[in-house]
Amino acid sequence: MxxxxxxxxxxxxxxxxxxxxxxxxxxxxxxxxxxxPTWRTTPIDPEEWVDGPVLEGSPMDDPIVGQAVLAIDVSYVAEHDSGRVQGRIIIELFETWVPVTSEHIIELADSGFYDGVFFHRVIDDFVTQSGDPECRTSGVYPATSPMCGSGGSGQTVPLEHDENMSHIDGAIGMARDIDPDSADSQWYICDGPQHGLDPENRDDEGYATFGVVRDGMSHVRAIAATPTSNAPLGPDLLSAPLGPDRPLHEATVVRMSLIGVVGIDxxxxxxxxxxxxxxxxxxxxxxxxxxxxxxxxxxxxxxxxxxxxxx
The missing domain is CATH 1.10.287 (Helix Hairpins)
Incomplete structure (x- = not known):
């Protein structure tokens, strides 16, 4: 049994x-x-973007569903006698076309790497440049590290081009040294089209873009036109040919973060x-x-x- x-x-x-x-x-x-991450499941409606760059028929003109959306919260003084302005610049990252560079920027932004860094070089009708961790105010602006303008994260990315990418108005690109593969953390935003930086228009490998401004372009233009060490009275009044092009009033990246993706339901x-x-x-x-x-x-x-x- x-x-x-x-x-x-x-x-x-x-x-x-x-x-x-x-x-x-x-x-x-x-x-x-x-x-x-949470931002990957947060849809951003392109219809909400009303302050973009001038379009020129580039493949970068139209938003691409699913691409990462980056927010750069800025604080700046546009003119000597004006108050401080708080604003937000919205960037679409073209992960499909330049995945290596996009992922590099996403990782740095997600870690808070850019928070508190100021714009160390701005030139009206050319670019606004930031992203150097050495460029933080020490006490009272403009006191900062003597290495400001030459710093980075210590992690470089190779020069990444795509036929769809160029230096259109509002494009954001990677700053670099002479070595084409030396791009690290510093970036710039074009104030107006700057196709002279595209590889086909240069004797060297050119510079790489990885996204474009979708909203808040007026803040980019205002920062580019702020009085600098080279143009202390403003770009339209007095300009010196040499110098760091440092804003006389601190223009800061308060926070740089991922906020969603383009148009996913x-x-x-x-x-x-x-x-x-x-x-x-x-x-x-x-x-x-x-x-x-x-x-x-x-x-x-x-x-x-x-x-x-x-x-």
């Missing part, structure tokens, strides 16, 4: 285990942790996922229930078989 009971339990245990497996597999697939995507998950669970439960019934029936038959048929 002991042997018969033991043998009867073995197929029961085996079938119960088999019946549970589909449910476990379904559970693993449905409840797998989502490792994407997350609600619809989640609804579709929920339907798929529900279907998966329903199928798994149906199969498991069927196998459990078979297991119970098989165990019952084995339990009531004559003793001599077991041995």
């Amino acid at each position: 002991l042997r018969a009971t033991s043998l009867a339990r073995r197929p029961l245990l085996l079938l119960v285990i088999i019946s549970i497996l589909p449910l476990q597999v379904a559970g693993d697939s449905v409840f797998q942790d989502d490792e994407d 997350v609600d619809s995507s989640l609804d579709s996922l929920a339907v798929a998950d529900s279907s998966t669970w329903s199928s798994a439960r149906f199969v498991s229930l069927g196998l459990a019934i078979v297991a119970m029936a098989g165990a019952a038959l084995l339990a009531f078989r004559p003793k001599d048929s077991i041995g």
